[in-house]
């Protein structure tokens with residue numbers, strides 16, 4: 514008989530609820546995520562996907578329950594600083610500095626991490642190698658998203674929190690996104706994605722958040738209601 518304990522999940526959400534602006538957004542969420550794991554959050558607009566990611570990123574606190582990292586509450590003093598260093602955050606606000614070149618935009622974050630040498634290979638992987646010396650303001654929306662993804666690769670942190678990462682990407686861009694997610698997981702990285710668009714992520718857990726305001730009437734119902742027109 515083995516006396517070995519089962520491994521702790523790297524991240525554990527235990528009956529987590531979250532309020533925003535005095536409104537209950539998330540209620541009693543339970544999730545365990547191990548190294549190499551992936552969680553895909555879906556749900557209607559306003560159901561709380563971004564709120565969920567923001568809470569994991571430490572931008573807002575759970576109103577009830579706890580989020581444990583390596584078994585420690587992430588809000589605990591001493592833990593939070595260490596935990597934040599594990600995170601890579603990608604959102605629709607891309608924090609791209611328009612006056613810097615594409616390469617400098619990645620190197621800026623890489624240097625802050627105390628790392629070097631990964632920025633150009635990351636840009637090349639994301640198909641932006643030829644634009645590396647151009648000013649970032651010249652980039653299209655999809656290219657800006659590719660730059661954000663290159664930043665994830667150059668910073669190389671274990672837990673990726675990705676809010677709508679495929680928005681604006683073309684078909685090849687989505688394939689690249691799926692590829693880097695798969696590679697990150699092979700190294701033991703964790704990926705948590707909020708998305709409306711289908712992304713192929715093997716063996717991902719799926720969490721569909723319920724709509725916050727049950728719809729009394731659908732759009733199609735409204736079209737049928739002649740008295741409303």
Ligand SMILES: Nc1ncnc2c1ncn2[C@@H]1O[C@H](COP(=O)(O)OP(=O)(O)OP(=O)(O)O)[C@@H](O)[C@H]1O
Nearest residue numbers: 533534538556557558559560561562563564565725
């Ligand atoms: N800055 C804010 N302050 C207070 N409440 C907010 C704020 N942003 C969003 N909310 C509330 O939180 C709810 C959940 O928003 P959230 O952005 O988490 O949803 P979402 O599932 O990511 O939506 P979407 O699919 O539209 O991106 C919203 O319905 C809104 O009422």
